[in-house]
Amino acid sequence: MMTKVAAPRTATRLGETDRLDLWWIGPLSVFLGLSLFIVYATFRVFYNAHYVIDTASSAYLLSPFYSPLILWDGMPPWLSPGILILWAPGGFRLTCYYYRKAYYRAFFLDPPACGVSESPKKNYTGETRLLLFQNIHRYFLYLALLFLIILSIDVGYSCIWPDGFGMSIGSLVLLTNVVLLGLYTFSCHSLRHLIGGKIDCYSCVAFGHTRHKMWKGVSILNQKHMYWAWASLFMVAFADFYIWMVSTGTFTDIRIF
Amino acid sequence: MSNVTTLQIYRGDNESGEMVEYQVPRNPGMVVLDAVHKVQSIHSPDLAVRWNCKAGKCGSCSAEVNGKPKLMCMDRLNKYPDDATISIRPMKTFPIVKDLVCDVSWNYEVNKKIPAFKIRKGERKYYQYEADRVQEFRKCIECFLCQNVCHVLREHQLKDEFCGPRFLVRVAGLEMHPLDTEDRSELLKNELGVGLCNITKCCTEVCPESIAITDNAIIPLKERVVDRFFDPLGWIARKLFKKT
Numbered sequence: 001m002m003t004k005v006a007a008p009r010t011a012t013r014l015g016e017t018d019r020l021d022l023w024w025i026g027p028l029s030v031f032l033g034l035s036l037f038i039v040y041a042t043f044r045v046f047y048n049a050h051y052v053i054d055t056a057s058s059a060y061l062l063s064p065f066y067s068p069l070i071l072w073d074g075m076p077p078w079l080s081p082g083i084l085i086l087w088a089p090g091g092f093r094l095t096c097y098y099y100r101k102a103y104y105r106a107f108f109l110d111p112p113a114c115g116v117s118e119s120p121k122k123n124y125t126g127e128t129r130l131l132l133f134q135n136i137h138r139y140f141l142y143l144a145l146l147f148l149i150i151l152s153i154d155v156g157y158s159c160i161w162p163d164g165f166g167m168s169i170g171s172l173v174l175l176t177n178v179v180l181l182g183l184y185t186f187s188c189h190s191l192r193h194l195i196g197g198k199i200d201c202y203s204c205v206a207f208g209h210t211r212h213k214m215w216k217g218v219s220i221l222n223q224k225h226m227y228w229a230w231a232s233l234f235m236v237a238f239a240d241f242y243i244w245m246v247s248t249g250t251f252t253d254i255r256i257f
Numbered sequence: 258m259s260n261v262t263t264l265q266i267y268r269g270d271n272e273s274g275e276m277v278e279y280q281v282p283r284n285p286g287m288v289v290l291d292a293v294h295k296v297q298s299i300h301s302p303d304l305a306v307r308w309n310c311k312a313g314k315c316g317s318c319s320a321e322v323n324g325k326p327k328l329m330c331m332d333r334l335n336k337y338p339d340d341a342t343i344s345i346r347p348m349k350t351f352p353i354v355k356d357l358v359c360d361v362s363w364n365y366e367v368n369k370k371i372p373a374f375k376i377r378k379g380e381r382k383y384y385q386y387e388a389d390r391v392q393e394f395r396k397c398i399e400c401f402l403c404q405n406v407c408h409v410l411r412e413h414q415l416k417d418e419f420c421g422p423r424f425l426v427r428v429a430g431l432e433m434h435p436l437d438t439e440d441r442s443e444l445l446k447n448e449l450g451v452g453l454c455n456i457t458k459c460c461t462e463v464c465p466e467s468i469a470i471t472d473n474a475i476i477p478l479k480e481r482v483v484d485r486f487f488d489p490l491g492w493i494a495r496k497l498f499k500k501t
Contacts, residue, residue, distance in 0.1 A: 018324030018344050097456055097476055104455045111408040114459035115324050124413040126453035127479075135487040138480075189472070193480035201435035202387050212386060222472065 014119040015112060023113040030106035033230070034099075040237055041065065041090075045082035050247035051240070053170070058253065060157040061170045063240040064177055068150050088143040089236075095137035097189045098229045100127075138190040148185055151178045161255070170246060170253040177232070177239040184228035187221035260284075262292055262334055265344040266304065271353045276344065277301075283334060289345065290318050290329035293357070305356040313465055316400030320357050321346045326402040326463045348405040361401050367420045370448055374431055375439040383435035393473060394430035396466040397423065403460035403470060409453050419450035422460035422470050429474035432481065442485040451478055 017023065044051075044065055052069065053061035062069060070084045093099050104110050111118045127134050155178055158171035185191070196215030202208035221228070245251040262283040265276045281295035290308055297304050309315040311330045318329040323337075323344055337343055351359035403422040409415050420428075428445060431437050445451045456479075460470045468474070484491050 018321065018346065020323050021325075100455065101457050101471075104457055110455065111412065111457060111459070114406050114457075114462050115321065115326060118408060118412050121413070124409070124415065124453070126409065126419075126450075126455050128450075128452040131455075132452075132487065135483045138483065138488065189476045190480060193477055193484075197477050198481065198484060200387075200433050200437065201383060203382075203384055204435070223469075225472075 012120065013117060014109065015116060017113075017116040019113075019115055023116055027106040027109070027112050030102045033233075034103065034106065037233055037237055040241075041086070044240055044244070045080050045086055048080040048082070050244045051082070053243060053246055053253065057162065059159060059161045059166065059168065059171065061174065061243050061246065061253070062154050062157070063243045064151055064154070064174070064236050065240045067147075067154050088140065089147055092137070092140035092144040092185075093229070093233070095134050095140055096229065097137070098226050100134060137188075138194065141185070141188055141190050141194075144181075144185045144188075148178065148182055151181065154178075166255055166257055168253045168255045170242060172256070173235075173239050173242050177235045180228065180232040180235045183221060184225070184232040186218060187223075187225040187228050188218075189222065189225070192218040192222050262287075262337075263342040264292055264296060265342055266293065266296065266357070267346045267353075268301075268304070268356050269353070270355055274353070276346075278342070283339075285335075287334045288330055289320075289322055289327075289332040289334060289343065292334060292343070293329060293345065305354070305358045307358045314398055316398035316465075319348055319359075319400045319402050319405065321348060321405075326406045328400060328402070328465050331465060348401065350405045350407075350411045351401070361404075363416060364399070364401055364404060364421075364423065367424050368427070370420070370444070371424060371428055371431070372439050372441060372444070374434065374437050376436050377438045381436055387435040390473070391430045391433050393468055394426050394433075396468055397426055398466060399423065400465060402463045402465065406459040406463045407454075408457065408459065409450075409455075415450070415453060419453040420448075422454075422475065424449065425451060425454070425478055426468060426470055426474045429478055432478065442481050445478055446482050446486060451475070451482055454479070 015024075044063075051063040051066040053059075065082050065086060068085060070081050105112060109118055110121075110124075125131070151174070155171060155174045158174050159165055159167055192215065195218055196202070196211035199205055199208060199211060199215075202212040205211070242251065246253045260283050261280050264279050264281065266279060267274055268277045269275060279296045279300050281292050281299060283292070290306075290311060293304070293306050297306070306318065306329075308318040308330065310317070313328050313331040316328070319326065320329050321327070322329065322332055326348065329345070334343075345357065347353050347357045348359050351361050351363065354360050401423060404410055407421050409419045410421050425445075428441055428449065431439065432441055454475055456471055456475060458471045460475075461468070461472070464470055
């Protein structure tokens with residue numbers, strides 16, 4: 001049987017495709033997930049309250065959105081300590097190779113999905129010109145490594161109770177946050193390059209074998225970079241939310257031992 | 258299970274064409290390419306389709322099946338519902354010669370821009386663990402599905418400025434080879450246009466050889482370009498330690 005049906009060869013309108021699967025679920029989920037985080041983080045940073053548990057009867061818990069806590073005498077009341085630090089982890093995520101893929105697809109629809117048409121653009125320049133700033137990612141990586149140390153110290157403080165060492169749900173939340181942020185940071189593509197990926201001949205350079213092993217280790221983590229990115233994003237928001245709720249008395253931070 | 262499969266196949270050339278519907282008998286184990294061959298034998302002997310090995314290794318039978326770039330010989334019919342109509346179009350990025358056959362010669366012109374392997378002088382010994390990384394890139398069968406799905410080429414048609422994922426894989430295979438001494442970072446930045454890739458990973462998604470094109474080839478090459486042109490600390494370090 002042969003039936004002719006009219007069909008233009010090329011799709012030219014945004015979203016036009018022959019794909020029959022639910023291709024739009026991916027970009028829509030990313031759009032909603034990232035938007036939700038951005039709205040929550042912005043609100044919490046400008047909220048400028050309930051970010052720390054600092055009482056005589058409990059351990060010290062500080063929200064990761066406000067760590068390291070920068071305060072000084074005469075600090076304007078409108079200036080949130082969160083604003084002073086959040087640009088660094090924010091910049092690390094903004095320029096991250098995974099998030100670039102995610103927001104180019106979900107926010108800029110460039111492309112919305114594979115084999116799906118974009119809105120016509122005249123001057124596509126990719127990551128040249130205006131988006132050259134993405135190349136700063138490795139510098140944000142250096143800051144992210146510093147933040148990991150700071151957040152690990154916060155976990156340490158959360159285990160110091162007035163009567164000695166102890167752990168609560170809050171310290172477990174902060175610990176999980178640091179572990180997931182660590183997995184996200186140590187699976188970074190730039191770190192993978194800097195730690196050994198840039199070497200072609202490992203047997204020709206000093207510490208080449210060690211650097212190859214480190215590169216292999218980061219490469220294993222790197223395969224799941226997207227998962228670490230989402231898990232750590234969720235956990236950092238949850239850690240802040242938990243401390244907010246404990247601070248307002250909505251949750252009780254239960255001590256485990 | 259229905260014993261008939263309905264296909265809609267693009268018939269025409271680069272100027273004009275239409276989707277033509279065919280019904281062919283379906284047998285167990287058939288792939289899309291088998292169904293296309295049935296169309297040739299039963300309905301339309303003049304249907305043009307390029308194929309060779311039927312084993313997913315020659316990279317000839319690339320097409321878009323229900324809008325997804327695929328090798329027709331590796332796409333089993335039993336994945337599709339019995340009553341579904343399967344649409345088959347030629348790759349969108351390249352000019353159509355006839356029906357499902359595209360003119361992919363542009364790729365071979367791009368390939369000529371890439372400087373060949375330049376072996377280092379002196380000892381030429383290296384170890385398997387150093388070769389592992391570049392061996393992944395040698396799996397490429399040049400089906401050009403990655404070139405087809407890359408939106409820089411497909412939507413923006415920047416063929417004069419961007420070489421496409423396939424050739425970034427080739428450059429990666431040369432650049433990361435332990436014995437190669439050629440520096441292609443300037444070529445990557447300028448002529449091959451690695452900066453135009455916005456790493457949306459469609460090339461990786463469609464690769465029939467499962468090469469991690471974006472993570473293992475394109476991003477490391479982008480990082481090498483950053484090393485050379487966009488990292489002021491790296492530039493200072495190179496000056497201090499007199500590295501080139």
